[in-house]
Structures are given as C-alpha cells and as structure tokens.
Amino acid sequence: MIIALLSDIHGNFGALNACLKHASESGAGRYAFLGDLVGYGAEPREVIETVAGYAAGGAVAVKGNHDEAVAKTPSYMNEAVRAVADWTRETLSGDAKSFLASLPLCVREEDMCFVHASAAAPERWEYIDSPSAAQRSIDAAGAAYTFSGHVHEQELYFEGARDRITVFQPTRGSAVPVRRHRRWLALVGSVGQPRDRNPAAAYALFDSERSEITFHRVPYDHLAAARKIRQAGLPASIAYRVENGI
Amino acid sequence: MDDSIAVGTEIDGFRLEERIHTGAMGHIFRVTGPDAGFPMIMKVPRLGSGESGESLISFETETMILPVLSGPHVPRFVAAGDLTKTPYLVTEWIEGESLERALARGSLATAEVARIGSAIADALHSLHVGDTIHLDLKPDNVILKPTGEVALVDFGLAYHAHFPDLLAEEERFAAGSAPYISPEQVLGTRSDPRSDIFSLGAVLYEMATGELPFGVPATMAGMRDRLWRDPVPPRVRSPGVPPWLQEIILRCLEPRAEDRYQSAALVAFDLRNPDQVGLTARAEKSGQAGFLEHVRRWWRSRHERAAPRRTPNAQVAVTPVIMVAIDTTHPEDERQPALQRATAQALSLSPDFRLICVSVIPGGPGGGATSEAASPSGIYLDHLVRLRHWVEPLRLPARRLSLHVVEAASPEKTLLEFARRNNVDLIMVGAPHPAQQALAWWRSVASGVTANAHCSVHVVRVPGRAA
The missing domain is CATH 1.10.510.10 (Transferase(Phosphotransferase) domain 1)
Structure with a gap:
C-alpha cells in the first residue's frame, strides 16, 4: 500500500490539488493529512472540504496548531498570523470549524504514528529540530514509523549505529529504504508553504510493502495562490512568502 | 543461525553449493537457483551469539546500496533476504x-x-x-x-x-x-x-x-x-x-x-x-x-x-574533463576562433577542469598512433605544433592541458573512443560548414559524435552561418 503523507497545507488549495494528483498518479492508495489544513492561505474552505471528503473515505487526518488556532487564537502567534486566524474563523462555516475541532492530535495505526508536531506531547507543538527532539517523539510514538510536519522541511531522522538518532537530507524523487527493524521519523515538508526558497509543494509517499519512503516536490501555480491571498485582503507578507518559498 | 547454514541447504530457492570464504563478517557460498544468466554467490552475515550488531549494519548497508548500482565495475544484485528473519545477499560471482x-x-x-x-x-x-x-x-x-x-x-x-x-x-x-x-x-x-x-x-x-x-x-x-x-x-x-x-x-x-x-x-x-x-x-x-x-x-x-x-x-562535476576536437588540417578555418571562444567559456565555468585537445588526422586503416615514434608518417609533429598554437591563447597551465594528435581512418570513431576511455564529460566540436559540403568526413564527425557520444556534446557554430 502506498500512503501519501501531506502536511501543512495552510489553506493552499492549488498546492493540495497538485500533490493529490501527483500522489494518485504515483499509485497512492491511502492518504494521511498531518495537520495545519488552514492558516496563511486564502482557500481554507476548499481545503477542509477536500480533506473531510478523504477522511470520510478512511484517510488519516490529525490536528495542527493552526487548526487549533481557529477555535482560539493563541498568544504566541505574530500579528500577520493572528490576522489570518481571525479571517479564517469568519470565513469558515460551522461545519468546517467543527471538523477542525474534531481532529485528533495523534493517530496510531499498526507500526505507524501520525502526528503534526511531536508524539511526545502533541498539544505543546514542539518542533522536531534536533536529533534529541526526534528521539523524544520516536520514543513516545512507540512505532517503527513516525510521520510529522510542523517543521516546513523534508528530513528523515533514523536510528543509526548504537541506536543513535541521525538526520538525513533526502534527495527528492529518490526512494529511500526504511526497514522496519529500525525506527524512523519523517518530516514530510509543507504542501502549502515551503520555506526553502523553492516554492514547489512538498509531500512524501510511503510504500508500506516495500518499506520505502520517497520525498517529492511538486510545482504548481504558486503565483495564483499568492494572488488569491492578496485578493482576500490578507497580509501581503504572507503572499510574498508563498511567491518565493520563504 | 550459523549452524543451520551448510552446503546443500536451500534458502528462498537458492541452493548453497560450496563455502568459498569465511571471514569476520560472515560466510560466502557459491549458489545455484533461479537462473540469472551468470554465476552467483550468497553472503550470509554472522549472527551467532556473541556477534555484535556491527556486521549486520554493514550487511544492511550493502543490501541497500548494491541494488541501485550497475555497470561492469560492480557485481550485479540478485536478491536479498529479510534482514530480521533470513538475512542474505545474492549477487553475481565475478570471474577473475x-x-x-x-x-x-x-x-x-x-x-x-x-x-x-x-x-x-x-x-x-x-x-x-x-x-x-x-x-x-x-x-x-x-x-x-x-x-x-x-x-x-x-x-x-x-x-x-x-x-x-x-x-x-x-x-x-x-x-x-x-x-x-x-x-x-x-x-x-x-x-x-x-x-x-x-x-x-x-x-x-x-x-x-x-x-x-x-x-x-x-x-x-x-x-x-x-x-x-x-x-x-x-x-x-x-x-x-x-x-x-x-x-x-x-x-x-x-x-x-x-x-x-x-x-x-x-x-x-x-x-x-x-x-x-x-x-x-x-x-x-x-x-x-x-x-x-x-x-x-x-x-x-x-x-x-x-x-x-x-x-x-x-x-566530480566541479572537475570536468573537457575534450575539444580541433581540425588541424584546416587551421585557417573561420570556425577555429568560434571553437576557441566556446572552449574558453566552458573552461570559465569551473575552476578545476582538465582540457584534452585532440586532432584526428587522416591516417592508415584503423590508425590510432598517438606518439611521435609510433607515427607512420612524419606529420605528427607538425600537427602537434598547430594544436599548441591553437590552445596557446587560452593560456592554460600545463597540468590542466593535454594535447593529442591521432592518425586514424575514422575521426568520429576515434574521438568517441578517446572520449569514453578518458571519462570525458563534455566534447566540443565544430559544426559542419556550409561551404565544406565536399568535406564529408567533417560533416559526419559533428553529427556522428553528437549522436553516439556517451556524454554531452557542444556543437560550435560560427554565428550567422547556418549549416
């Protein structure tokens, strides 16, 4: 079974569609949405509608901090992000908001754990930005595979020699063997707001039978996505980030 | 696990025929099995009690990397067993x-x-x-x-x-x-x-x-x-x-x-x-x-x-080997300066290159003489001087440059063979000239080299001169 791992869509419907099309053409049979469906982008309604459709069909969907912020804007978010959260709250229907509120923080299935940030304390939205942070999440997940987002980068943490956690920068499009007897934590990158100066959408495909993960970048019309952000009256700084992938 | 492995055992369809090596990392057997079209060996890591996991990590590394390698310089990968159950690796047995x-x-x-x-x-x-x-x-x-x-x-x-x-x-x-x-x-x-x-x-x-x-x-x-x-x-x-x-x-x-x-x-x-x-x-x-x-x-x-x-x-890419084919039989050809300029541009892209200048001059059947002593005719030195003259304006240090005059019947074949043998990354060659229709060999060189090269080919044209 090939599972598409999509995270940090951030209301970017064009990027989501491009990844879904790429995944389906690559033989994906299941989908997992790793949180932050909204925030930043101008099409949260369309994104939620699509993800809710997949979830009804059995897809995994977990909650991200931006999804939580729709119910109550937390104090740590900066002005632009708060503005988007407020706008999103007004834009979304009651159904959409209750879909976001209903999302679990973490889903465990067989030897896989799906969580937006860290499995160690999902509600604290800790960033996996070091081997020790990855170690905590892997230990708490208790699974061979932990799939996460939140950090808008594609990285693969793994248990190497002497059980030490090491980080690996994947080559896009190149299948990486991830054998089950080791523990792995994949940061799948951001569909809707990549930050590595490459505006192309990021996601990953996990092939559970072959025990392989492949990280992908999918180009889409990011200029149109930025235009929609401006047209919606959202902060220009956010449109600029989508345009430049920063 | 070690004890269960003996000649005659069959693992996933492969029959162990002969133990040919036992080392710190494990055993190697010759095996027969599903016909791969070449002789095969199976590596089995040591897993007995007291063995550290290190030999297994190295074994895992090999089973990960070998399947994606190809070519005459590596053994062909055939099959690998599940690392947690029956770890083994079957590859081509290389004769030699x-x-x-x-x-x-x-x-x-x-x-x-x-x-x-x-x-x-x-x-x-x-x-x-x-x-x-x-x-x-x-x-x-x-x-x-x-x-x-x-x-x-x-x-x-x-x-x-x-x-x-x-x-x-x-x-x-x-x-x-x-x-x-x-x-x-x-x-x-x-x-x-x-x-x-x-x-x-x-x-x-x-x-x-x-x-x-x-x-x-x-x-x-x-x-x-x-x-x-x-x-x-x-x-x-x-x-x-x-x-x-x-x-x-x-x-x-x-x-x-x-x-x-x-x-x-x-x-x-x-x-x-x-x-x-x-x-x-x-x-x-x-x-x-x-x-x-x-x-x-x-x-x-x-x-x-x-x-x-x-x-x-x-x-490897920062140290390209660039080969330029220079027609020293026509030193006044108007394409020479264009080829020189293009070569200078290609060299400027990398600080650490090697430039190989080759002139193929018509010679005996098969040809291939590359040294002064071996040259059947006395024109070798003459062409070497012209090559040196051609490359002189580029002012390259000697260690980045080599010059070769080759006598051969087929310039195209000679250039291609020379490029392959020297792991050339880019071939620079002049385009056929409209006024040189009669020189059919030159036309065939540019098109033949482009069609059959193992690497990229830069065909240099004089601006405004269509073929």
Whole structure:
C-alpha cells in the first residue's frame, strides 16, 4: 500500500490539488493529512472540504496548531498570523470549524504514528529540530514509523549505529529504504508553504510493502495562490512568502 | 543461525553449493537457483551469539546500496533476504583474480601498475558519478576481470548520497582497512569521494613497491599519523618507479583532500598518458619531510576537521574533463576562433577542469598512433605544433592541458573512443560548414559524435552561418 503523507497545507488549495494528483498518479492508495489544513492561505474552505471528503473515505487526518488556532487564537502567534486566524474563523462555516475541532492530535495505526508536531506531547507543538527532539517523539510514538510536519522541511531522522538518532537530507524523487527493524521519523515538508526558497509543494509517499519512503516536490501555480491571498485582503507578507518559498 | 547454514541447504530457492570464504563478517557460498544468466554467490552475515550488531549494519548497508548500482565495475544484485528473519545477499560471482592474490606474487611492472590502476580509477569514477563512495578500497576488494576491467566488491562500508548513512555514527567500525583509509576517514568523514582517491594512491603504492605506504597501524594514534606524516617516496623503495608514477601516487596520497586529484577520472587519465603528467617536486622527492615540517603539519592536523558537504556527483562535476576536437588540417578555418571562444567559456565555468585537445588526422586503416615514434608518417609533429598554437591563447597551465594528435581512418570513431576511455564529460566540436559540403568526413564527425557520444556534446557554430 502506498500512503501519501501531506502536511501543512495552510489553506493552499492549488498546492493540495497538485500533490493529490501527483500522489494518485504515483499509485497512492491511502492518504494521511498531518495537520495545519488552514492558516496563511486564502482557500481554507476548499481545503477542509477536500480533506473531510478523504477522511470520510478512511484517510488519516490529525490536528495542527493552526487548526487549533481557529477555535482560539493563541498568544504566541505574530500579528500577520493572528490576522489570518481571525479571517479564517469568519470565513469558515460551522461545519468546517467543527471538523477542525474534531481532529485528533495523534493517530496510531499498526507500526505507524501520525502526528503534526511531536508524539511526545502533541498539544505543546514542539518542533522536531534536533536529533534529541526526534528521539523524544520516536520514543513516545512507540512505532517503527513516525510521520510529522510542523517543521516546513523534508528530513528523515533514523536510528543509526548504537541506536543513535541521525538526520538525513533526502534527495527528492529518490526512494529511500526504511526497514522496519529500525525506527524512523519523517518530516514530510509543507504542501502549502515551503520555506526553502523553492516554492514547489512538498509531500512524501510511503510504500508500506516495500518499506520505502520517497520525498517529492511538486510545482504548481504558486503565483495564483499568492494572488488569491492578496485578493482576500490578507497580509501581503504572507503572499510574498508563498511567491518565493520563504 | 550459523549452524543451520551448510552446503546443500536451500534458502528462498537458492541452493548453497560450496563455502568459498569465511571471514569476520560472515560466510560466502557459491549458489545455484533461479537462473540469472551468470554465476552467483550468497553472503550470509554472522549472527551467532556473541556477534555484535556491527556486521549486520554493514550487511544492511550493502543490501541497500548494491541494488541501485550497475555497470561492469560492480557485481550485479540478485536478491536479498529479510534482514530480521533470513538475512542474505545474492549477487553475481565475478570471474577473475583478486588484486590481493596478484600482489602476493610481488610488486608489478610499471605498465601493469598503470593499466590496473587506471582500470580501478575508472571503476571509482563510475561509482562517484552515481553518488556512491566505496570507502574500503583495498587489493582484496578489487577483482581483475579477464576483460581488463576491474570490478569492486564489498560495499559494506560504502556511502550513497541518496540513502541514510547507517554507519555515520559508528566511528570505530566504519573506519575501513587501516593501511588504506584516508586521513578524513580516520576523522570520521564518510562523504568525500576523494577518500577513495587516497586509498587508490595506497593501492598504487603497494602495486609499484610491494610495500604499504603507512604500514599496518594497529592503533587510532597510528592511523592519525597519516594526517601529517608523508610516506617514503616510492622511488626510494623501488628505484624502477618512474618519476611520473611517483608524481601520481604521491598526489593521490596528499593528506589534505583538496591537494589530491579532484576526481578519479583525472587519475585514470594521467596513468594512461604518462607523457602528459605535470611533474612537480613530488616526482623527484627522495625523502620524507624534515622534522620541522612534520611538526608544522602535525600541529595543523590537530585542527583538521570534517570536509564541506557536497555529494560525490557534485564533487566530480566541479572537475570536468573537457575534450575539444580541433581540425588541424584546416587551421585557417573561420570556425577555429568560434571553437576557441566556446572552449574558453566552458573552461570559465569551473575552476578545476582538465582540457584534452585532440586532432584526428587522416591516417592508415584503423590508425590510432598517438606518439611521435609510433607515427607512420612524419606529420605528427607538425600537427602537434598547430594544436599548441591553437590552445596557446587560452593560456592554460600545463597540468590542466593535454594535447593529442591521432592518425586514424575514422575521426568520429576515434574521438568517441578517446572520449569514453578518458571519462570525458563534455566534447566540443565544430559544426559542419556550409561551404565544406565536399568535406564529408567533417560533416559526419559533428553529427556522428553528437549522436553516439556517451556524454554531452557542444556543437560550435560560427554565428550567422547556418549549416
């Protein structure tokens, strides 16, 4: 079974569609949405509608901090992000908001754990930005595979020699063997707001039978996505980030 | 697990026929089974009680990397068993003698050192282009094939840029074989293809002198010595070693990776073209550095740290080999300046290139004479002078440049063969000229080379002159 791992869509419907099309053409049979469906982008309604459709069909969907912020804007978010959260709250229907509120923080299935940030304390939205942070999440997940987002980068943490956690920068499009007897934590990158100066959408495909993960970048019309952000009256700084992938 | 493995056992359809090797890492059997069209062997790691997990990590590394490698320089992958249940690896059995066995009969003649050395360098280059580093090059892992090529075996310590490095944190074990490993490997760096070039230097040294450049150090401190100590020059140990070979060996063995050859293709080239080797003080060195110099280097080595990260392929890409085909029979042709300009532009893109200038002049059937002495006619020198004149305005240092006049009946075939043999990355060739329709061979050269080259071809046209 090939599972598409999509995270940090951030209301970017064009990027989501491009990844879904790429995944389906690559033989994906299941989908997992790793949180932050909204925030930043101008099409949260369309994104939620699509993800809710997949979830009804059995897809995994977990909650991200931006999804939580729709119910109550937390104090740590900066002005632009708060503005988007407020706008999103007004834009979304009651159904959409209750879909976001209903999302679990973490889903465990067989030897896989799906969580937006860290499995160690999902509600604290800790960033996996070091081997020790990855170690905590892997230990708490208790699974061979932990799939996460939140950090808008594609990285693969793994248990190497002497059980030490090491980080690996994947080559896009190149299948990486991830054998089950080791523990792995994949940061799948951001569909809707990549930050590595490459505006192309990021996601990953996990092939559970072959025990392989492949990280992908999918180009889409990011200029149109930025235009929609401006047209919606959202902060220009956010449109600029989508345009430049920063 | 060890006990259950015996000749006659069948594992996943493969029948163990004969145990051909038992080492620290496990056993190797000849096997028969589903017909792959070539003889096969099976590696089975040691898993008995008391065995550490290290041999398994190296085994896992090999089963990960081998399936993505291809070509005549590596054994073909056939099958691998589930690591947690029945770990095994079935690959092609490569016919031939190991270099280790060949060396047991003593050191080799210079021509043999150059021939085998360049074949090993070719094999390393094809690995590096494929983003792989062997990291355990030693005579035991080099198989001399009857074709004259070599194959490299045992990828248990290898590194592939597309895969997580399972051995990254394993300083003690991942170090490789003490007599051959590079200084940076001693320090724990596993991502620099120039490490293989250092090991190649140690293998060349051994082939030429019958001795190891750094002995067989048994301790970490002994291994660190190579960060600052230089080996006894090969010519001191073996006076028959020519200066050009000493130059090549000592350049491979430079402690700092940036002072070595920057790609294995360049080593192969020099080994095949002894008269083109740019000799430096290394060639005539007759002793090791003095006490003060050693102290200086030792002090510097204490601060030596890991090299910058760059994938093997990217490392090779900064040292391109560019071949330009120059028609010295028509020195006044208006395309010559255009070809010169294009060559200068191509060279300006990389600080560390090698330029090969080739002129193919009409010659006897089959042709192929490349040296003055072997030339059947006296025109060789004349064309060499014209080549030198052509390249002179580019003002290139001698060590970046080599000139070749080849007499041959088919320029196209000769150029293609020359490019392939020298691992050329880019061929520059003039486009056919509209006014030269009569010179059919020239037209066929540009189009034939473009169609059949193993690498990129830059066809240079005079602006505004359509073919």
